[in-house]
Amino acid sequence: MNKKPNLKDVAKVAGVSAITVSRVLSNPEKVSEKLRTKVEQAVHEIGYIRNHAASALASRRSGVIAVIIPSLSNIVFNDVLQGIYSAVKQHHLQVVLGDCHYSPLEEEKLIATLLSQSPEGFILTGTDQTDYARKLLQQSGIPIVQLMELSDCPIDMNIGFSHFNAGVDITNHLLQKGYRKLGFLGARMDTRTQQRLAGFKKAIADFKQPCQSYVVTTTQSSSIRLGGQLLQAVMAESQGQCDAVFCCNDDLALGALFETKRMNLKVPADIAICGFNDLEASALVEPSITSVASPRFEMGQQAVELLMTAAGEDKTHKPPIDVGYRIVERAST
Amino acid sequence: MNKKPNLKDVAKVAGVSAITVSRVLSNPEKVSEKLRTKVEQAVHEIGYIRNHAASALASRRSGVIAVIIPSLSNIVFNDVLQGIYSAVKQHHLQVVLGDCHYSPLEEEKLIATLLSQSPEGFILTGTDQTDYARKLLQQSGIPIVQLMELSDCPIDMNIGFSHFNAGVDITNHLLQKGYRKLGFLGARMDTRTQQRLAGFKKAIADFKQPCQSYVVTTTQSSSIRLGGQLLQAVMAESQGQCDAVFCCNDDLALGALFETKRMNLKVPADIAICGFNDLEASALVEPSITSVASPRFEMGQQAVELLMTAAGEDKTHKPPIDVGYRIVERAST
DNA sequence: ATGAAAGCGCTAACAG
DNA sequence: CTGTTAGCGCTTTCAT
Numbered sequence: 122m123n124k125k126p127n128l129k130d131v132a133k134v135a136g137v138s139a140i141t142v143s144r145v146l147s148n149p150e151k152v153s154e155k156l157r158t159k160v161e162q163a164v165h166e167i168g169y170i171r172n173h174a175a176s177a178l179a180s181r182r183s184g185v186i187a188v189i190i191p192s193l194s195n196i197v198f199n200d201v202l203q204g205i206y207s208a209v210k211q212h213h214l215q216v217v218l219g220d221c222h223y224s225p226l227e228e229e230k231l232i233a234t235l236l237s238q239s240p241e242g243f244i245l246t247g248t249d250q251t252d253y254a255r256k257l258l259q260q261s262g263i264p265i266v267q268l269m270e271l272s273d274c275p276i277d278m279n280i281g282f283s284h285f286n287a288g289v290d291i292t293n294h295l296l297q298k299g300y301r302k303l304g305f306l307g308a309r310m311d312t313r314t315q316q317r318l319a320g321f322k323k324a325i326a327d328f329k330q331p332c333q334s335y336v337v338t339t340t341q342s343s344s345i346r347l348g349g350q351l352l353q354a355v356m357a358e359s360q361g362q363c364d365a366v367f368c369c370n371d372d373l374a375l376g377a378l379f380e381t382k383r384m385n386l387k388v389p390a391d392i393a394i395c396g397f398n399d400l401e402a403s404a405l406v407e408p409s410i411t412s413v414a415s416p417r418f419e420m421g422q423q424a425v426e427l428l429m430t431a432a433g434e435d436k437t438h439k440p441p442i443d444v445g446y447r448i449v450e451r452a453s454t
Numbered sequence: 455m456n457k458k459p460n461l462k463d464v465a466k467v468a469g470v471s472a473i474t475v476s477r478v479l480s481n482p483e484k485v486s487e488k489l490r491t492k493v494e495q496a497v498h499e500i501g502y503i504r505n506h507a508a509s510a511l512a513s514r515r516s517g518v519i520a521v522i523i524p525s526l527s528n529i530v531f532n533d534v535l536q537g538i539y540s541a542v543k544q545h546h547l548q549v550v551l552g553d554c555h556y557s558p559l560e561e562e563k564l565i566a567t568l569l570s571q572s573p574e575g576f577i578l579t580g581t582d583q584t585d586y587a588r589k590l591l592q593q594s595g596i597p598i599v600q601l602m603e604l605s606d607c608p609i610d611m612n613i614g615f616s617h618f619n620a621g622v623d624i625t626n627h628l629l630q631k632g633y634r635k636l637g638f639l640g641a642r643m644d645t646r647t648q649q650r651l652a653g654f655k656k657a658i659a660d661f662k663q664p665c666q667s668y669v670v671t672t673t674q675s676s677s678i679r680l681g682g683q684l685l686q687a688v689m690a691e692s693q694g695q696c697d698a699v700f701c702c703n704d705d706l707a708l709g710a711l712f713e714t715k716r717m718n719l720k721v722p723a724d725i726a727i728c729g730f731n732d733l734e735a736s737a738l739v740e741p742s743i744t745s746v747a748s749p750r751f752e753m754g755q756q757a758v759e760l761l762m763t764a765a766g767e768d769k770t771h772k773p774p775i776d777v778g779y780r781i782v783e784r785a786s787t
Numbered sequence: 788a789t790g791a792a793a794g795c796g797c798t799a800a801c802a803g
Numbered sequence: 804c805t806g807t808t809a810g811c812g813c814t815t816t817c818a819t
Contacts, residue, residue, distance in 0.1 A: 125595075127795095127796055127797085128796065128797065128798095129796085137806090138805070138806050139796090139797080140797090140798075140799095140805075140806065140807085141804090141805060141806080143798060144798095144804095144805085147798085151804075152804075152805085153804060153805090156804085156805085168590055168593050170566060170569045170570050170590070170594075171570050171796090171797080172511070172570065172572060172795090172796055172797070173507075173570040173571045173572065174506075174507045174508075174510035174511040174516065174571075174572060174795085174797090175507075175511050175795070175796035175797040175798085175811090176570075176796080176797055177507035177797090177811095178505070178507040178508050178511055178795090178796080178797070178798090178810095178811050178812065179796075179797040179798040179799075179811055180797075180798055180799080180811085181798095181799095181811075183507065193532060193535055193536050193539060194532060194533075194536060196532075199526060199527060199529075199532065200527075202526055203526050203527060203553075206553055215550055215567070215568075215571070216550070216551065217548055217550060218549065218551055220536075220539055233503060235548075236503045237503050237504050237506040237509075238506045238507075238548070239505060239506065239507060256501060257501055257503070260458075260501050261458070261503075262458075344734060345735055345738050346734065346738060349738070375738075376738065379738050379739060379740060382740050383740075401677060401679065402708065402735065405678050405679060405682070405708075405709065405712050406712060407712060407715050407716075460811095460812055460813085461812065461813065462812085470789080471789070471790050471791080472790090472812090472813080472814095473789075473790060473791085473813095473814075473815095474788090474789065474790075476813065476814060477788095477789085477814095480814085484789095485788075485789085486788060486789090489788085489789085504812090504813080505811090505812055505813070507811085507812080507813090508811070508812035508813040508814085509812080509813055509814075510813090511794095511795050511796065511797085511811090511812080511813070511814090512794080512795055512812075512814040513795085513813075513814055513815080514795075514814095514815095
């Protein structure tokens with residue numbers, strides 16, 4: 122195996138200097154058409170591929186952005202990722218991705234690792250970073266976006282929506298529909314889920330008429346199966362009184378719905394169900410499930426755009442961007 | 455903003471030479487405990503992060519592996535990715551990930567881009583690469599794994615299972631259950647889906663008794679909603695005769711199942727449904743859906759292990775690894 | 788166990 | 804428009 126061709130090899134074949142080849146690759150318009158064609162042929166002929174490490178070192182531009190999500194298996198972050206990848210393609214950037222498994226400590230390590238790639242921007246999920254992580258991020262001097270939720274003290278830029286308000290609204294929706302014995306089914310209990318729960322409690326506390334609430338949570342990760350188990354649990358705790366459940370996401374809601382069939386409960390007559398995130402399945406099951414929709418793909422895209430526009434500028438702290446949410450009312454409530 | 459600290463800065467603070475700091479970071483055991491502690495403190499104090507580009511350039515080891523999947527939105531590849539990420543963590547590697555949207559041409563471009571990172575290994579999905587892509591890959595000299603399906607002429611290493619055989623088996627399962635008017639619902643129609651369809655046709659052709667088949671396919675991407683539409687289509691084409699459908703994946707199968715409720719068809723009495731991939735929902739809907747399971751997470755892990763063990767060795771072409779599949783029989787058939 | 792010198796492959800800055 | 808020179812920050816190699 123011959124070693125990989127480098128710029129000089131291409132230059133030799135094309136009969137030009139190395140820097141000209143470099144220009145053809147980065148700024149083709151700065152090279153005469155004649156030389157450019159010669160170089161392009163040479164590149165293709167010997168299958169030259171530019172050495173990113175050398176290029177990044179010399180130019181101080183890595184062409185990379187770093188992204189950390191809490192979970193690869195949660196389809197919610199998938200939507201965000203797709204938005205990120207679609208935007209990144211326009212800008213000819215690469216993504217280096219980390220999955221921190223909802224752990225701030227893992228996230229801290231990942232941040233250090235990913236920063237070593239000299240990313241030109243950093244996208245984080247949520248606002249729950251360790252102090253040392255914040256220090257590293259800050260001192261890196263690159264633009265940073267925190268995604269998904271709104272923060273009072275963002276590291277840099279912030280785009281998301283209020284999970285607390287969404288929790289309030291969806292709970293009020295149930296109360297307005299006449300349900301009075303409300304259950305909350307929560308899994309994982311990350312910060313966003315906690316905010317949804319806080320919204321649930323707030324709505325109940327503020328409600329002018331007597332009503333009952335039952336909160337069942339677990340730190341296990343969400344799954345459809347778990348939704349069924351939590352429904353069992355809330356029915357046990359409420360001695361069968363619970364007449365509506367707010368599930369902290371649609372996986373749980375689907376599981377709860379499937380479980381009602383086994384328990385011979387009618388939805389929404391015996392019990393109402395609502396979820397969160399508005400997954401495709403929620404609209405298509407029978408009965409369809411009320412949920413909370415948010416523009417995840419667009420959030421991902423916009424995060425990249427924010428990074429790119431912020432790249433040169435001074436750090437004028439922009440205010441958080443609230444992308445909002447929408448309650449999608451369906452047959453289950 | 456002061457510029458980022460480099461090795462020399464750390465060295466100065468710790469009162470040692472740059473190379474010693476480098477050793478502490480890469481081969482701590484080669485440095486005396488006294489100096490090591492000093493250096494570690496200095497690193498933490500000034501928040502030093504090693505410049506990956508420089509490190510990669512000097513050492514000729516990028517610590518990166520490249521991965522291309524056909525779709526970020528398909529949960530199937532998510533499982534594989536999780537396997538990859540979990541294995542990669544053990545080896546202290548970074549992943550650069552590309553989504554080629556099922557397009558060999560996009561894949562070719564991605565391969566060129568990702569190769570510029572000098573990855574130490576490359577994981578590809580499927581066997582449908584362009585000639586130029588294969589050339590680039592081959593000449594890069596790095597170990598390569600093709601995932602998901604088995605290939606007659608792999609570029610290098612290969613791990614997957616036979617989608618053709620799985621298609622044959624699941625079709626025979628339906629035939630054995632007494633169904634004789636079989637429909638195939640296919641979306642996307644990538645190479646693996648086509649192999650499943652080929653298996654379906656083979657099983658029908660080989661069956662000793664009279665039976666009927668209806669094939670409905672589209673190049674649209676899969677979704678639950680589409681499953682409902684395709685079920686409508688196959689019922690129209692078969693004039694209501696179709697008594698079993700093999701859906702090329704579980705999304706379609708779920709959509710088909712939900713549609714049967716709207717059409718007032720009983721499953722499996724009026725019509726049997728089976729899917730592919732064995733998603734969690736398939737086990738939990740009512741009735742539960744027969745599907746084909748495969749060890750996706752493990753495939754991802756094993757792909758990384760293969761790359762790592764192959765790293766040093768000569769290219770002794772290993773035979774493809776068949777991870778097999780399993781038909782999970784459930785209530786829907 | 789530690790250090791000095793050289794150079795990885797590329798591009799910025801300057802020169803022509 | 805094209806080329807020359809220097810150096811990005813690190814690790815390799817060789818010396819002590």
